[in-house]
Amino acid sequence: MDYYSFRFDTEASNIPILLAFLGEQPFDAFEENEDHLMAYIPTSLYEENLLDYIKELNQRFDFSMTQTHIPSKNWNAIWEAGFEPVVIDDFCRVRASFHAPSSNFPYEILIDPQMAFGTGHHATTTLCIQMMRDLDIAGKTVFDYGCGTGILAILADKMGAKEILAIDIDPASVENTIQNIGLNGGNSFSVKEGDLDIAGKNQYEIIIANINRNVLLERIPALNKQMKLEGFLILSGFLIEDEEKMLDRCKSSGFKLIQQASRGKWLCMVMQKEKEVAPIA
Amino acid sequence: MAKEVGGFIKLQVKGGQANPAPPVGPALGAKGVNIMEFCKRFNAETQDKQGKVLPVIITVFTDKSFTFIIKTPPAAVQLLEKAKLKKGSGVPNRDKVGSVTWDDCKAIAEDKMADLNAFSVESGMKMIAGTARSMGLLVKGTPPWETNE
Numbered sequence: 001m002d003y004y005s006f007r008f009d010t011e012a013s014n015i016p017i018l019l020a021f022l023g024e025q026p027f028d029a030f031e032e033n034e035d036h037l038m039a040y041i042p043t044s045l046y047e048e049n050l051l052d053y054i055k056e057l058n059q060r061f062d063f064s065m066t067q068t069h070i071p072s073k074n075w076n077a078i079w080e081a082g083f084e085p086v087v088i089d090d091f092c093r094v095r096a097s098f099h100a101p102s103s104n105f106p107y108e109i110l111i112d113p114q115m116a117f118g119t120g121h122h123a124t125t126t127l128c129i130q131m132m133r134d135l136d137i138a139g140k141t142v143f144d145y146g147c148g149t150g151i152l153a154i155l156a157d158k159m160g161a162k163e164i165l166a167i168d169i170d171p172a173s174v175e176n177t178i179q180n181i182g183l184n185g186g187n188s189f190s191v192k193e194g195d196l197d198i199a200g201k202n203q204y205e206i207i208i209a210n211i212n213r214n215v216l217l218e219r220i221p222a223l224n225k226q227m228k229l230e231g232f233l234i235l236s237g238f239l240i241e242d243e244e245k246m247l248d249r250c251k252s253s254g255f256k257l258i259q260q261a262s263r264g265k266w267l268c269m270v271m272q273k274e275k276e277v278a279p280i281a
Numbered sequence: 282m283a284k285e286v287g288g289f290i291k292l293q294v295k296g297g298q299a300n301p302a303p304p305v306g307p308a309l310g311a312k313g314v315n316i317m318e319f320c321k322r323f324n325a326e327t328q329d330k331q332g333k334v335l336p337v338i339i340t341v342f343t344d345k346s347f348t349f350i351i352k353t354p355p356a357a358v359q360l361l362e363k364a365k366l367k368k369g370s371g372v373p374n375r376d377k378v379g380s381v382t383w384d385d386c387k388a389i390a391e392d393k394m395a396d397l398n399a400f401s402v403e404s405g406m407k408m409i410a411g412t413a414r415s416m417g418l419l420v421k422g423t424p425p426w427e428t429n430e
Contacts, residue, residue, distance in 0.1 A: 003302050017416050019293060020357035023334040030293035030334065031304045040303050060417065075306030078313040079345065115301045117317045124321065212321075213328045214297065239325050266325075 001172065002043040003070040006054070009036045010063035021057055025050055043069070072172070074114045083113075086120035088129045092155065094120035097183060107158050110183040111149050116168075116176035118148035124210050124236040127261055127268030128152055131234045134259065135206060135270070137161050143204040143226060145196070145219075146211040146237075150177030156206070157186040165199060167192045196222050203228045210236040217245060221253040227273045232258065236268040243267055253277050284342040287312060291338050293355070296330030299323040313345045326351060334358050352396070359389045360413050380419035386410050387425075 006027075008018055015037045019030055022037075026045040031038040041050070054065060074080070085095035085102075093105040097112055113119045120126055132152065138160030144153040147166035150173075156164055166189060168174050174193040181189055192198050196219060205228050209216060216235055223233060233255060238246060240262050246269060247257060255271035262268070290308045299305055299320040309316045319339065327335060336352040354362070364379035383406065390397065390405030399405035403426055410420045 001300075001302055005303060013415065016355050016357045017412065019334065019355060020361045020416065023293075023295070023358055024361070028295055028298050028300065028302065029304055031308075032291070032293060038304060042302065070303050072302075073306075075301055075303075075310035076316045078310055079315045082313065082345075083315070113317070115306075115317075117321060119315075119317075121315060122318050122321055212297070212324055214331060237321070237325065238328075242328070 001170075002072050004041050004043055004046055005068045005070055006039045006041070007036055007066045007068070008039070008063045009065075010061065011035075014061050014063060018057065018061060018063065025053060040070075072115075076113065076115055080113055083119065083121065086126075088120060088126050089133070091133045092120075092129055094151065107155060109151060109154050109158070111151055111154075111180050112176075112183065113149045114172070114176050114179075116149040116170070116173040118151040118210070120151060123263035123266040124268065125151060127263055127266060128208055128210050128234055128236045129155060130261060131236075131259065131268055131270050132156065132159065132208070135232055135234075137206060140205040141202075141228075143167075143199060143202075143207045145199075145207060145209040145223070146215075147177045147191070148173050148210070150180045150191070152208045152210065153177065153189060153191075154180060154184045154186065156208070157181075157188050158184070161188060161206075163190075164188050165190050165192070165202070165204070167194060167196075167198060169193070169195055196226065199226050202226065203231075205231045206234070207231065208234045208236075210234075213238040213242045213245070217249050220249050220255070221277060224254045224273060224277045229273055229276070231273050233271040233273065234268065235271065236266070238267060239265050240267045241265075284344060284346065287341045287343040287345075289338060289340055291336065293334050293336050294323065296327035296333045296335050297324050298332065299327075309339070309341070309347075312341045314339075314341055314347050315345075319347065319349070323349065323351070330354075353392050356389050356393050356397075356409055357412055357416060359392070360385070360409070360416060360418060363389070364413075364418050379417070380421045381413050383410070383420065383422050383424050386413065386420065 027039045027041045087093050092107040094109045118125050142156040142161040142164045144166040147168045153166040254275045254277035258272050259270040301316040339349040341347045363381045363385040386406045386409040389409050397405045
């Protein structure tokens with residue numbers, strides 16, 4: 001994703017104040033320095049009236065501003081060049097294309113992650129993979145909601161899934177999933193950019209969602225609609241402290257808890273759809 | 282053996298909105314840290330503060346691992362929130378459209394005491410009130426030390 005950076009040169013006492021006012025605008029993040037403030041906004045969220053807002057601020061606070069376009073880049077390249085393969089129990093090994101293959105594991109997945117999430121290094125991905133190990137995925141339809149690198153969709157394919165839909169709202173993740181599918185082979189995939197609405201009225205037997213608490217809480221009722229009765233939902237990307245909220249939302253959305261596991265601060269749950277529930281409008 | 286610190290990175294990131302783009306991407310990427318792991322952890326820990334500007338101090342170790350501390354929003358951000366201003370006021374000292382109370386200043390001073398260069402809550406409150414005025418906000422009421430006289 002391309003970004004604009006705005007550099008505000010001003011006296012030190014103005015910097016926290018500018019930060020507060022600019023925080024009201026759709027900037028993602030800031031960097032405070034001694035004599036200037038940097039503010040960053042995705043080009044997709046940039047609108048002309050932001051400049052009007054800045055002009056208005058400039059009438060009250062003395063600063064000079066420069067705007068720079070920052071093209072999308074793989075900022076993760078240094079880490080990626082040195083990452084070690086990940087082994088999850090004796091079940092699955094995740095490696096990059098520059099690592100030597102190993103035949104010691106039932107499943108081996110190739111991931112060149114770039115700017116997408118999911119290499120198996122993170123507890124939330126590891127937990128999903130462990131939960132998938134315990135499910136019978138062969139011959140099933142699978143929906144990977146928030147696919148990142150595509151790691152979980154690729155594992156589902158290797159475990160024999162019949163048909164897989166992988167979606168993500170992040171275009172870089174969709175692109176990366178397609179690349180990683182290319183590295184691993186398989187032809188049961190459909191990869192799309194967007195949110196739940198692009199899944200249409202299809203119902204799946206297994207849904208995997210490694211996202212975050214707020215998105216999951218909001219979408220769990222809608223995920224009920226995307227799932228066949230008695231299908232399994234793997235939820236990950238939230239903390240142990242969020243357990244009660246997640247359980248409550250799942251129960252009120254027609255799911256029952258089958259299994260859960262934690263790793264560090266992270267919790268992962270497997271739910272089963274018990275009944276149909278109308279999603280919250 | 283304790284890990285060797287390779288450096289500190291201080292950023293202000295909106296809760297739940299860390300992503301691998303600038304400034305997070307280049308700052309962490311240059312040190313060889315797995316940016317995606319930071320984003321996932323930061324976003325998970327700030328789900329209750331979605332969209333709020335949060336200072337985060339990241340300690341990067343020489344083995345490319347990291348830890349981070351998320352602080353409460355900066356004083357000026359909290360003041361704006363208290364004043365419930367959707368938009369800044371006009372000219373400070375002349376066109377004041379928002380206001381905060383001394384109680385607000387006290388609450389923020391207590392919250393930010395560790396970051397303020399102040400010896401007492403009272404001097405912290407004066408600093409916060411000064412920031413409020415610089416932002417164009419009225420500080421309403423009488424400071425507690427005057428009512429006690």
